[in-house]
Amino acid sequence: MTTTHAIVASGPGGPEVLELREVPLAAPGSGEVTISVRAAGINPVDLKKLAGAEAGARPGIELSGVVTAVGDGAVGPLGEIAVGDEVVAYPVVGGYAQDVTVPATSVLRKPRALDWARAANLLLVGVTATHLLEATGVHDGDTVLVHGASGGVGLTALQLALQRGATVVGTASAANQQLVADHGGIPVIYGEGLADRVRSAAPEGIDVALDTVGTDEAVDVSLELVADRDRIATIAAFARGGEAGIRLLGGGPGADPGREIRSAARGPLVELADRGALDVVVGRTFPLAEARAALELVASGHPGGQVALLP
Ligand SMILES: NC(=O)c1ccc[n+]([C@@H]2O[C@H](COP(=O)([O-])OP(=O)(O)OC[C@H]3O[C@@H](n4cnc5c(N)ncnc54)[C@H](OP(=O)(O)O)[C@@H]3O)[C@@H](O)[C@H]2O)c1
Incomplete structure (x- = not known):
């Protein structure tokens, strides 16, 4: 054997x-x-x-x-x-x-x-980020708030949203502000006062909010800044997100597993990374x-x- x-x-x-x-x-x-x-x-x-x-x-x-x-x-x-x-x-x-x-x-x-x-x-972060963008219909001209833009899923969602022609405001700790900026996002520090900092970073407003963190703060700020609940998605706050009527994605209770979107996303992610377009x-x-x-x-x-x- x-x-x-x-x-x-x-x-x-x-x-x-x-x-x-x-x-x-x-x-x-x-x-x-x-x-x-x-x-x-x-x-x-x-x-x-x-x-x-x-x-x-x-x-x-x-x-x-x-x-x-x-x-x-x-x-x-x-x-x-x-x-x-x-x-x-x-x-x-x-x-x-x-x-x-x-x-x-x-x-x-x-x-x-x-x-x-x-x-x-x-691939795991890539298919998850793709699902977030597809579910909320991110397109050219959108301004997208990514909670946890320094994390695995968040940094990928940030890059894929930029490729769709969106502007991205990304939350991260103080230590990771530069990482978000280096990948083309407008960094903001999460924590008390977050909604006001996001408003200053994106005075024209936020069209889409993607939560990869799952804190009450991430859900509350998303609800405060984005009027259309179909354009707010979470991969981590299933209980709060369910109550608020936003999109729940992945393996959590009541969530859309997005199997076809995720499976089909793998080839394009490999091709993007192959030509150095996805870090x-x-x-x-x-x-x-x-x-x-x-x-x-x-x-x-x-x-x-x-x-x-x-x-
Ligand atoms: N549903 C799904 O399909 C699915 C798929 C993949 C992942 N997930 C879940 O999504 C979450 C993120 O996964 P990941 O792989 O991206 O994790 P990760 O790489 O560990 O990233 C975590 C992110 O959260 C930020 N963060 C940590 N504490 C925070 C706080 N109190 N407030 C705001 N932001 C905070 C971190 O920022 P700093 O490091 O800068 O502090 C970092 O950007 C996990 O809960 C994971 O289980 C779900």
Whole structure:
């Protein structure tokens, strides 16, 4: 039996339940490929899944790596997949691993402009940001408020909104104002007085508000500044957002999962990143064995960029 090393949950909990173990590596069946993982992207959703994980659960929903084996009919969204291909994969199960066998339908070529760690963090935030823009119909001439514009989803939504011809005001901590400005947004500091600071930054008004943070402040300021509730969306404040009648997106209660939009968004995201038109900011990388520390940093809510494990 072939084996590899992977991060495994000993049961439900936080980062402390993660252990590095030797595990069996399945040969690829029909429509599957095996990938030697170069980087595994870490996302807040990994923590949410871990909280309800069964013993033996394998975290890690996206990765980059090199294909080492293919089953029959291994065709991904961008075409056939061959041994030696440099790829990204999303969605997968068990990405925090040295090797993993995944469905070919989740595997796309790796954008050349991104290194392994950045490529591994492209797709989940990218499909989520695309869903936010599609659901609220962001178009040329809009002024968009992005709550959490320094985060993984927020910084991607900021860049994609600019590409649609929108102006973007992005909230972030004081430490991350420059990051937002460097990516073309008008930065404002979140916290008390936010609505007034946004009004000063965008005197013509705000057309769309995208909440990637989920605080009462983000919801309240969005409701105060955007009249049309169909043009306010949240990926994090499901209870408050549901009461307010704004768009709820993703896996939360009452939310639109947007499966088709998200699945179809992967190819265009790879192509954008391939030509250097979409930046991914990785703040820290950790060795696979330090998955606990990596997840603790993500759990802080201020990871200072995306986080990747390097097996
Ligand atoms: N529903 C879905 O489909 C979906 C998909 C992906 C993610 N999510 C959720 O969306 C959220 C963001 O994900 P992410 O990967 O972008 O996270 P992230 O990279 O950790 O970014 C978090 C962002 O929130 C900001 N922030 C932290 N505390 C804040 C506060 N008190 N007030 C205002 N802003 C604050 C951070 O700013 P500073 O670092 O500058 O402080 C940063 O911009 C998470 O809750 C995640 O679970 C949902």
